[in-house]
Amino acid sequence: MGVVYVKICGLSEPEHVATAVEAGADAIGFVMTRSPRRITPERAAELAAAVPGHVLTVGVFRGEDPDAVREAALASGVRAIQLHGRHPHGDFTALKDLGLRLIRAVDAEADLRCGAFDEDLLLVDAPHAGSGQPWDWAAVRGRPTGQWLLAGGLTPANVTEAIAAADPWGVDVSSGVETSPGVKDSALIREFLREVRVVG
Numbered sequence: 001m002g003v004v005y006v007k008i009c010g011l012s013e014p015e016h017v018a019t020a021v022e023a024g025a026d027a028i029g030f031v032m033t034r035s036p037r038r039i040t041p042e043r044a045a046e047l048a049a050a051v052p053g054h055v056l057t058v059g060v061f062r063g064e065d066p067d068a069v070r071e072a073a074l075a076s077g078v079r080a081i082q083l084h085g086r087h088p089h090g091d092f093t094a095l096k097d098l099g100l101r102l103i104r105a106v107d108a109e110a111d112l113r114c115g116a117f118d119e120d121l122l123l124v125d126a127p128h129a130g131s132g133q134p135w136d137w138a139a140v141r142g143r144p145t146g147q148w149l150l151a152g153g154l155t156p157a158n159v160t161e162a163i164a165a166a167d168p169w170g171v172d173v174s175s176g177v178e179t180s181p182g183v184k185d186s187a188l189i190r191e192f193l194r195e196v197r198v199v200g
Ligand SMILES: O=C(O)c1ccccc1N[C@@H]1O[C@H](COP(=O)(O)O)[C@@H](O)[C@H]1O
Pocket: 009, 010, 029, 031, 033, 034, 035, 036, 037, 060, 061, 062, 084, 105, 123, 125, 126, 129, 130, 131, 132, 133, 151, 152, 153, 154, 172, 173, 174, 175, 176
């Protein structure tokens, strides 16, 4: 098994951004859509300013039209856009000129070919993103093509099992490194990364 790419999502405090970076996260996410983790593009810009270039900053959106996503992404200065929901191919095409990496976040029933919508990364998540509910990760084993992240209900305690079940290129976590919705915990962030690095 190779090294697994790790994204820590839903960060809103400098302390947790610093912890994720120091502990070796490859990407960190700022939620700019309806959620207990929502932050403004301006807050995301403040947090992103402290992130070194080797860590990808990602703006997370769900259901907004491409113009609204474009505006928030530019204001925040993130380097990637993660679109949840069944966005049409045209929404990805409409954002391509920004030169940011595009992540298509879907459930297991969607088209699981990374690149089918001109995205750079595919994220396969539970039917209700950000709920923290584990799902049948093994059901997608061998189905996604290209670079894809597994998400949905991952925690430090189950991420090893999830990687073994689905064999993803990377993993993404939000609720599983929180003590309550929207409240991240540095010890859990470190523990999650430690577990993944042991497997990877
Ligand atoms: O985190 C949220 O609240 C959220 C809201 C809307 C869209 C996506 C959201 N989060 C993404 O959900 C997955 C997995 O989350 P969890 O670990 O199950 O809580 C992850 O990709 C987050 O980026």
